[in-house]
Amino acid sequence: MSFSKFGKVSFISETKVADFVKYLEEGKIMATRCIKCGKLYFPPRADCPEDLSTDMTWEELSGKCKLLTYTTAYFAPSGFEDHVPYTIALAECEEGVKVYALLSKDLKEDEVHIGMNLKLTPLKLQNGKITYELKKA
Amino acid sequence: MDVAIVGVGQTPFTRNCGISIRELCFEAFKNAMEDINLTPKEIDASIICSAPEYDKQRSPAGLISEYLGLTPRPTFYAESICSSSTTGVKIGYSFIKSGLHDIVAVIGFQKMSEISSAEVQERMGRGADIQWESPFGTMMPAGYAMYARAHMQKYGTTEEQMAKVKVKSGKYSLLNPLAMYRRAVTLEECLQARVIASPLKMFDCCANADGASCVILASKEKAKKITDTPVWVAGIGSATDTLSTTSRTNLTGLNCAIEAAKQAYKMAHIEPKDVDVAEVHDCFTIAEIMAYENLGFCKPGEGGKLIEESQTYIGGKIPVNVDGGLLSKGHPIGATGGSQIRTIVLQLQERAGKTQVKGAEIGLVHNIGGIGVYGNVIILRR
Numbered sequence: 001m002s003f004s005k006f007g008k009v010s011f012i013s014e015t016k017v018a019d020f021v022k023y024l025e026e027g028k029i030m031a032t033r034c035i036k037c038g039k040l041y042f043p044p045r046a047d048c049p050e051d052l053s054t055d056m057t058w059e060e061l062s063g064k065c066k067l068l069t070y071t072t073a074y075f076a077p078s079g080f081e082d083h084v085p086y087t088i089a090l091a092e093c094e095e096g097v098k099v100y101a102l103l104s105k106d107l108k109e110d111e112v113h114i115g116m117n118l119k120l121t122p123l124k125l126q127n128g129k130i131t132y133e134l135k136k137a
Numbered sequence: 138m139d140v141a142i143v144g145v146g147q148t149p150f151t152r153n154c155g156i157s158i159r160e161l162c163f164e165a166f167k168n169a170m171e172d173i174n175l176t177p178k179e180i181d182a183s184i185i186c187s188a189p190e191y192d193k194q195r196s197p198a199g200l201i202s203e204y205l206g207l208t209p210r211p212t213f214y215a216e217s218i219c220s221s222s223t224t225g226v227k228i229g230y231s232f233i234k235s236g237l238h239d240i241v242a243v244i245g246f247q248k249m250s251e252i253s254s255a256e257v258q259e260r261m262g263r264g265a266d267i268q269w270e271s272p273f274g275t276m277m278p279a280g281y282a283m284y285a286r287a288h289m290q291k292y293g294t295t296e297e298q299m300a301k302v303k304v305k306s307g308k309y310s311l312l313n314p315l316a317m318y319r320r321a322v323t324l325e326e327c328l329q330a331r332v333i334a335s336p337l338k339m340f341d342c343c344a345n346a347d348g349a350s351c352v353i354l355a356s357k358e359k360a361k362k363i364t365d366t367p368v369w370v371a372g373i374g375s376a377t378d379t380l381s382t383t384s385r386t387n388l389t390g391l392n393c394a395i396e397a398a399k400q401a402y403k404m405a406h407i408e409p410k411d412v413d414v415a416e417v418h419d420c421f422t423i424a425e426i427m428a429y430e431n432l433g434f435c436k437p438g439e440g441g442k443l444i445e446e447s448q449t450y451i452g453g454k455i456p457v458n459v460d461g462g463l464l465s466k467g468h469p470i471g472a473t474g475g476s477q478i479r480t481i482v483l484q485l486q487e488r489a490g491k492t493q494v495k496g497a498e499i500g501l502v503h504n505i506g507g508i509g510v511y512g513n514v515i516i517l518r519r
Contacts, residue, residue, distance in 0.1 A: 003268075006272060007271075007272020007273065008272060008273075008274065009262070009271070009272055009274070010272055011263065011267035011268070011271055011272070012267060012268055015268065042383070043266075043268070043269040043381075043383060068287065068388060069283040069284070069286045069287040069290070069388055070283065070286060071278075071279050071282035071283050071285075071286060071334045071335055071336075071337075072332070072334065072335040073274065073276070073278075073279050073282075073333075073334045074331070074332050074333060074334065074335075075276070075278065075333050075334065076274050076276070077258050077259065077261045077262025077263075077271075077274060077275075077276050078255065078258045078259040078261075078262055079262070079274070080262070080274035083274060086274060088273055088274070088275055088279050088283070088334075090283060090382055090383070090388070097383070098382070098383040098384075098385075099383065100269065100270045100273060100275075100381075100382050100383050101273060102273050102274075114286070114287070114290045131272065131273075
């Protein structure tokens with residue numbers, strides 16, 4: 001499966017972790033874990049820089065996370081002009097890894113605060129593309 | 138073997154220079170060379186610095202080396218986005234230190250008007266991790282805005298304090314004839330400007346520009362023949378942080394700057410309090426506040442207070458960006474670091490005119506590439 005299905009605008013199609021998209025379509029948000037050293041990676045990686053191992057296993061994230069920081073963009077790069085304003089967020093998952101994603105448009109600006117609980121959720125986009133977003137927990 | 142900066146040059150920074158990149162570089166090079174009566178044939182090696190995604194010319198180093206009369210001596214190309222020209226200076230320093238070359242020219246340039254606004258928009262989205270972050274519509278202001286939001290939350294830094302960085306920048310821009318925006322701004326104007334990426338508003342952000350800068354480095358022996366006022370490279374530190382936001386461990390400071398500063402202070406055998414004048418990478422107002430902290434001019438979290446108390450104006454504890462900084466000069470990516478070095482060199486040579494910090498002996502340059510990815514800190518002394 002091509003990775004180009006991931007995201008509103010995609011920049012790459014080929015990667016060893018392209019199965020991420022297949023899992024996402026099944027409703028699962030997957031990380032990878034190095035079998036040799038046990039380190040968990042999200043976004044998923046095919047290769048571990050700790051021990052140079054390529055022996056990785058897929059592992060599902062619970063989706064439970066907390067907001068670390070965010071910004072609402074009123075000015076956008078190509079392909080996102082029709083989407084402004086949108087809120088970009090960095091959250092920490094309960095497994096300890098971090099995720100970079102948009103906050104759901106359902107969230108009102110005055111509801112958003114650092115430290116709030118969020119749920120990382122798959123999101124189907126138009127034209128068959130898929131991504132994930134952070135919803136209110 | 139000691140390494141000196143013997144000459145500096147810069148073009149005006151403008152919105153649209155109306156000339157080609159080779160001519161832009163020639164202007165900065167001529168400005169530096171004529172000041173010290175050097176001819177192109179005396180340059181042993183050159184380092185050309187820019188962010189290539191803005192150039193139409195593939196491999197511009199060869200072309201610029203030819204146009205400046207620097208062939209057949211070797212030329213090299215250095216890129217670390219916004220810190221390209223201080224990376225070039227580090228390479229040049231190493232060449233001289235190792236004895237490979239005696240006089241090295243570092244030319245940084247960017248003609249951001251070379252490509253259309255649509256092309257700029259397209260490239261802007263690719264500055265982040267294109268696999269996992271760019272698909273969410275990120276861009277430079279958003280990256281720094283996330284640091285600003287985290288800094289406000291952790292330390293109570295305010296939008297007013299950030300705006301005060303721009304007010305200082307505007308004040309000094311009036312004294313810099315090479316700056317793109319030469320106008321004073323009020324606190325109210327800054328706070329009422331349109332939001333770009335909250336909490337950053339228009340005046341919290343620097344603007345794209347066209348421009349070139351030049352730094353001429355020389356060995357001790359050559360430097361003494363070229364000039365009576367060489368400026369010595371006392372410390373030079375560099376570090377790289379993760380490009381992806383998800384791998385960052387610090388959201389209220391730039392680890393690449395903290396590490397680069399540590400190396401530079403150690404090498405120069407000085408402490409932050411010994412710095413008399415500094416140029417920091419204020420691509421956004423929050424970036425200058427974090428720089429105060431990351432360079433040790435104040436404790437972590439006290440950067441907002443430092444600007445609020447006007448301690449970074451001339452006459453304060455540590456004058457910072459008295460040339461108007463990126464916020465007023467404009468930010469022609471590859472030329473920016475060289476321009477910062479020029480400002481400090483002129484300060485240490487007592488040639489800074491109305492912005493002269495009296496008796497400045499030690500100066501510091503902090504130049505950052507990307508959203509805190511590449512950090513270079515250079516300490517200069519007279």
